Amino acid sequence: MKRIDTEILVIGGGATGTGVAWDAALRGFKVVLIEKRDLTHGTTGRYHGLLHSGGRYVVKDPVSATECIHENRILRKTHTHCIEDTSGFFVVTPEDEGDFPDKFAAGCVATGVPCNEISIAEALRREPLLNPRISRVFELPDGSADSFLATHATAQAARQAGADLRIYHELMDLIIEGPASDGSSRVIGARVRDVAKGEDVEIYAAMTINATGAWAGRVTGMAGITISVIPGKGTMVAMNHRVLNTVVNRCKMPADGDIIVPVHTVAIIGTTDERVADPENLRIEPWEVQLMLDEGDKMVPGLSKARVVRA
Secondary structure: OEEEEEEEEEEOOOHHHHHHHHHHHHOOOOEEEEEOOOOOOOHHHOOOOEEOOOHHHOOOOHHHHHHHHHHHHHHHHHOHHHEEOOOEEEEEOHHHOOOHHHHHHHHHHHHOOOOEEEOHHHHHHHOOOOOOOOOEEEEEOOEEEOHHHHHHHHHHHHHHOOOEEEEOEEEEEEEEEOOOOOOOOEEEEEEEEEOOOOEEEEEEEEEEEEOOHHHHHHHHHOOOOOOOOOOEEOOOEEEOOOOOOOEEEEOOOOOOOOEEEEEOOEEEEEOOOEEOOOOOOOOOOHHHHHHHHHHHHOOOOOHHHOOEEEO
């Protein structure tokens, strides 16, 4: 069996895994990353493309909101070519009126998320297809991000820094050393299947990093460590044209179908959030597609009658 020795083994080739590999390689570590399919196979390649301002979380989860705006600013520097600075509107539709908009504005101030209330006339001038019945509009620094380009750019940078990134290398098991005299054991690497060549590989590492997202619990289970991960499925709908040039959110507590994100030549309505047993085998239900269209209608009237490219 082929053997590879390294200092750091990263499992998972999404945004987190490639970012960790790049960071570690820049610090001078010998790094190997494995990904069972192509890069971005997991969550990284299956989201609506939003560069978060943090606005979505300023009321529900202020800590996450602060983290979002911090990451937003970093990504605008490190991955400028992967981001479109669309800006973002949080709009109050007739269904959303109440005390939440004032809580939202206060939450932005408390978390350091830039927020500016603009006039309805200005919002409609910039986005004529918006619901003319909206009553308030807040502008925040949301954006549109190409996660495929960003991840491959990060992977390229990691390789240039000396990291060894291996796609189509599927984790079969972790290599455990021990137990020692004190009863402890430790992970010293992984057994991997190179599915392209049809051969098995053992990778030994001083440190193994689990960057597998929704699959993280399965990986830690190989080491006898229980981490409770509840996989969730989010269905999104891509329209056949770019109906907006600005990210538009409903100004309310986060819920299904409350955002439209312009991405390249299309616009994406998102998203549902349904628990699933298996993050690998997902089914899109007709009711989810219809829900996205119906909710999108509240921001841009007429979307429910539009043609769907992909859900």
